[in-house]
Amino acid sequence: MKELPSAYDPKSVEENIYRQWEESGYFNPDKLPPRHKKPFTIIMPPPNANGSLHIGHALFVTLEDIMIRYQRMLGRKTLWLPGADHAGFETQVVYNKKLEKEGRSFWGMPREQLYNEIKDFTLANKQYMEGQLKKLGASCDWSRARFTLDERIIDVVYETFEKLYNDGLVYRAEKPVNWCAKHQTTLSELEINHEERQDKLYYINYKLADSPDAIEVATTRPETIPADIAIAVHPKSKWKKYIGKQVLNPLTGTSIPVIADAHVDLTFGTGALKITPYHDPADFTIWQDHKQEITAEPFSVIDQFGKMTAQAGAELQGLKINPAREKSVELLRPSFAKEPEDYKHQVAVCYKCRTVIEPRIMMQWFVKMTEKPAKGGKSLRDLAVGAVKAKKIKFLPARYEKIFMHWMTNLHDWNISRQIVWGIRIPAWYHEPKCIPRVGHEGDVVKCKEIVIGKTEPKCEFCDAKYVQETDVFDTWFSSGQWPFATLMTTQPNDFETYYPTNVMETAYDIIFFWVARMVMFGLYRTGKIPFEIVYFHGIVRDQLKQKMSKSKGNVINPLEVADVYGTDAVRMALVIGNAAGNDSIMSEDKIRGYRNFANKIWNASRFVLMNVRERGAKPKPTAADKKNLKDLAAAKKKVTRYLDAYDFSHAAETAYHYFWHTFADKVIEESKARLNSENAADAAAAQETLIAILSESMKMLHPFMPYVTEQIWQMLPGGSRGLLMVEKW
RNA sequence: GGACGAUUAGCUCAAUGGUAGAGCGUCUCUCUUACACAGAGAAGGCCGCAGGUUCGAUCCCUGCAUCGUCCACCA
Numbered sequence: 131m132k133e134l135p136s137a138y139d140p141k142s143v144e145e146n147i148y149r150q151w152e153e154s155g156y157f158n159p160d161k162l163p164p165r166h167k168k169p170f171t172i173i174m175p176p177p178n179a180n181g182s183l184h185i186g187h188a189l190f191v192t193l194e195d196i197m198i199r200y201q202r203m204l205g206r207k208t209l210w211l212p213g214a215d216h217a218g219f220e221t222q223v224v225y226n227k228k229l230e231k232e233g234r235s236f237w238g239m240p241r242e243q244l245y246n247e248i249k250d251f252t253l254a255n256k257q258y259m260e261g262q263l264k265k266l267g268a269s270c271d272w273s274r275a276r277f278t279l280d281e282r283i284i285d286v287v288y289e290t291f292e293k294l295y296n297d298g299l300v301y302r303a304e305k306p307v308n309w310c311a312k313h314q315t316t317l318s319e320l321e322i323n324h325e326e327r328q329d330k331l332y333y334i335n336y337k338l339a340d341s342p343d344a345i346e347v348a349t350t351r352p353e354t355i356p357a358d359i360a361i362a363v364h365p366k367s368k369w370k371k372y373i374g375k376q377v378l379n380p381l382t383g384t385s386i387p388v389i390a391d392a393h394v395d396l397t398f399g400t401g402a403l404k405i406t407p408y409h410d411p412a413d414f415t416i417w418q419d420h421k422q423e424i425t426a427e428p429f430s431v432i433d434q435f436g437k438m439t440a441q442a443g444a445e446l447q448g449l450k451i452n453p454a455r456e457k458s459v460e461l462l463r464p465s466f467a468k469e470p471e472d473y474k475h476q477v478a479v480c481y482k483c484r485t486v487i488e489p490r491i492m493m494q495w496f497v498k499m500t501e502k503p504a505k506g507g508k509s510l511r512d513l514a515v516g517a518v519k520a521k522k523i524k525f526l527p528a529r530y531e532k533i534f535m536h537w538m539t540n541l542h543d544w545n546i547s548r549q550i551v552w553g554i555r556i557p558a559w560y561h562e563p564k565c566i567p568r569v570g571h572e573g574d575v576v577k578c579k580e581i582v583i584g585k586t587e588p589k590c591e592f593c594d595a596k597y598v599q600e601t602d603v604f605d606t607w608f609s610s611g612q613w614p615f616a617t618l619m620t621t622q623p624n625d626f627e628t629y630y631p632t633n634v635m636e637t638a639y640d641i642i643f644f645w646v647a648r649m650v651m652f653g654l655y656r657t658g659k660i661p662f663e664i665v666y667f668h669g670i671v672r673d674q675l676k677q678k679m680s681k682s683k684g685n686v687i688n689p690l691e692v693a694d695v696y697g698t699d700a701v702r703m704a705l706v707i708g709n710a711a712g713n714d715s716i717m718s719e720d721k722i723r724g725y726r727n728f729a730n731k732i733w734n735a736s737r738f739v740l741m742n743v744r745e746r747g748a749k750p751k752p753t754a755a756d757k758k759n760l761k762d763l764a765a766a767k768k769k770v771t772r773y774l775d776a777y778d779f780s781h782a783a784e785t786a787y788h789y790f791w792h793t794f795a796d797k798v799i800e801e802s803k804a805r806l807n808s809e810n811a812a813d814a815a816a817a818q819e820t821l822i823a824i825l826s827e828s829m830k831m832l833h834p835f836m837p838y839v840t841e842q843i844w845q846m847l848p849g850g851s852r853g854l855l856m857v858e859k860w
Numbered sequence: 861g862g863a864c865g866a867u868u869a870g871c872u873c874a875a876u877g878g879u880a881g882a883g884c885g886u887c888u889c890u891c892u893u894a895c896a897c898a899g900a901g902a903a904g905g906c907c908g909c910a911g912g913u914u915c916g917a918u919c920c921c922u923g924c925a926u927c928g929u930c931c932a933c934c935a
Contacts, residue, residue, distance in 0.1 A: 136895065306933085324932075331935085347935085348935060393934085394934090398935070399935060400935095403935055404935075410935075411933050413935085478933080533863080533931085537931070639930095640929095642930095710873085710874095713865090714928090715872090715873095716871090718884095721883090723897075724897090727898085729897085730898090731895065731898085733895080734897090738894035738895080784874090784883080795895085799894075
């Protein structure tokens with residue numbers, strides 16, 4: 131036996147061990163030994179390929195790798211399918227920042243060029259990221275790795291879009307949407323946050339056209355008054371006597387009608403509401419209900435850059451919203467019903483840049499969440515709700531079921547159009563406005579299809595007009611919501627049949643609506659089956675002060691850097707212990723150091739055992755002490771197994787840790803010292819056998835958590851040529 | 861404005877209807893030939909507050925407080 135160093139040196143071990151695992155082929159379920167029959171599948175949440183991995187990624191890698199390694203040892207045909215996400219909007223934001231730093235701008239850059247630049251950037255990141263995943267010990271099947279922009283993945287996404295379109299569940303409409311003037315794109319409801327802002331509530335008199343009376347209207351947005359096309363009052367308000375009359379717009383002098391609508395809150399403001407359909411979604415709804423009474427067409431006075439348009443009037447035109455507000459207040463002063471009041475309220479802001487969201491009316495693609503398909507069947511919402519209610523999908527921890535259901539009951543249609551270039555272009559083609567009928571089809575031009583859904587440019591049956599493709603791309607979550615089936619439909623020929631539905635989806639709780647909900651809906655819609663049986667949520671990894679880690683705060687722990695110093699196993703243990711499902715956890719270098727010490731303990735306990743290995747003859751008879759020790763081991767193993775089966779990784783790891791250190795090392799080894807040196811050869815042999823037995827079993831027990839050090843020691847244990855620990859029987 | 865969660869040792873968290881546990885940290889002693897990235901030992905807790913149920917509550921119930929998170933188109 132060659133001399134082992136007295137301290138465990140992860141650097142000298144990890145790379146070599148990972149290569150052995152990879153070369154064994156066992157990451158690929160097809161290449162596992164025959165005892166691995168029943169599939170166990172996890173689709174990795176594809177990390178965004180726009181940066182390097184952070185500690186949160188290390189957490190998910192650890193948790194999923196624990197599950198996969200455990201199930202593999204149990205004999206399951208384990209598939210952990212890795213991937214990378216192009217992360218449309220997020221990546222474009224990151225890339226824009228990069229451009230800004232370089233003194234460049236995406237403005238005026240041809241679509242193609244910007245796309246290709248971001249593509250190069252993303253693919254470089256993707257490659258780097260995969261190396262990082264390997265460093266963390268991820269035992270995933272790289273041969274099946276998928277990228278959200280792989281051509282075949284896009285094909286699947288297109289097919290789903292077409293199916294939704296044919297079912298009437300996806301439609302194009304001009305509706306109020308959330309516009310971020312900084313990022314120049316619309317955002318879904320999930321991509322906006324609400325922040326409290328201190329503003330003023332202005333009380334403005336709208337004079338009756340035919341009498342000296344006036345209706346008092348409260349507003350926070352006087353700059354939109356030029357776009358008012360009506361005043362709505364509650365049918366029971368004190369203004370009801372004016373219903374049907376005309377008032378004068380205090381900025382433009384235009385005559386606008388007074389209408390009655392019960393949506394107006396009697397108790398708020400003055401009980402009268404100005405109707406500005408193009409700048410307030412609630413007003414838009416009221417306008418739609420009163421199109422008969424309101425003759426004027428709604429229009430916009432704010433453009434896509436957040437500047438006032440010509441229709442706002444000469445005084446306001448060209449101003450940004452805030453100066454325009456000041457200016458309009460100045461102009462409105464004669465019409466003040468009373469002095470403005472301070473007013474705290476919630477304002478919608480972009481979740482990335484916190485710019486105030488401007489409601490705009492735009493032609494966008496939407497997914498109907500709560501309506502049934504035209505041909506019958508359940509709505510997307512009902513599909514998901516049904517599966518969760520029937521417990522076909524289980525959430526861990528269970529309280530997320532409530533959160534999930536609550537969101538599901540308040541669903542609105544989902545805007546999936548984004549005005550960015552980095553993403554999957556919506557496969558919709560629009561007929562050119564001009565129709566030049568083909569010879570023989572002069573009477574048929576009315577039948578020309580205005581919109582055609584498809585991957586390639588269609589040809590009109592009846593005329594020579596061209597079709598132009600939609601320039602908007604999908605919301606990233608529209609495609610990643612299809613990830614579990616899109617991946618498996620494009621890997622090996624029978625993968626979908628074999629591995630779908632998958633077993634576990636392990637992901638962060640903060641994307642339960644963005645991602646999990648959509649995967650459940652699309653999975654059921656497209657395949658008729660749930661995409662996964664269990665959703666395990668992990669939380670956010672915070673620093674010692676419970677703050678989120680961020681570059682600007684300087685409290686970021688880079689998992690690869692600390693893994694380099696303390697070893698991957700130590701980082702993994704620090705991540706998993708004390709981390710209950712669904713809860714945030716706390717990470718510090720101290721904690722990692724503690725588990726580095728544990729890895730060293732494992733190393734040295736093993737070293738002790740190996741140093742004492744003598745010739746092994748016939749199997750010696752275990753003494754009462756040996757039997758007790760083996761029994762303690764079995765009890766610990768049982769406990770660890772029970773915890774693992776319950777997805778309680780923290781307790782599983784802690785139990786194994788505790789057993790190894792405080793039972794095996796502190797007691798069993800200590801007590802064995804006298805026996806190993808004793809004159810009684812049979813007793814010494816028995817003690818040695820027990821040590822080896824416990825050590826090897828402990829390596830198995832610890833392997834899912836600390837794969838590197840355990841694999842390394844496993845291979846040094848006596849007993850002739852051994853296979854890899856990663857496929858040993860649990 | 862709704863909903864959810866948390867409150868236990870200095871810190872991070874467990875467990876349990878009957879005497880409260882771990883890791884880290886702290887203190888003391890020990891370089892005993894696996895490990896000082898260690899060993900042996902110790903200190904440290906009105907289990908957020910107030911009621912209720914119970915023979916008995918840290919645990920179950922009610923209320924309150926504080927902290928946190930999510931959801932929400934009232935101008």
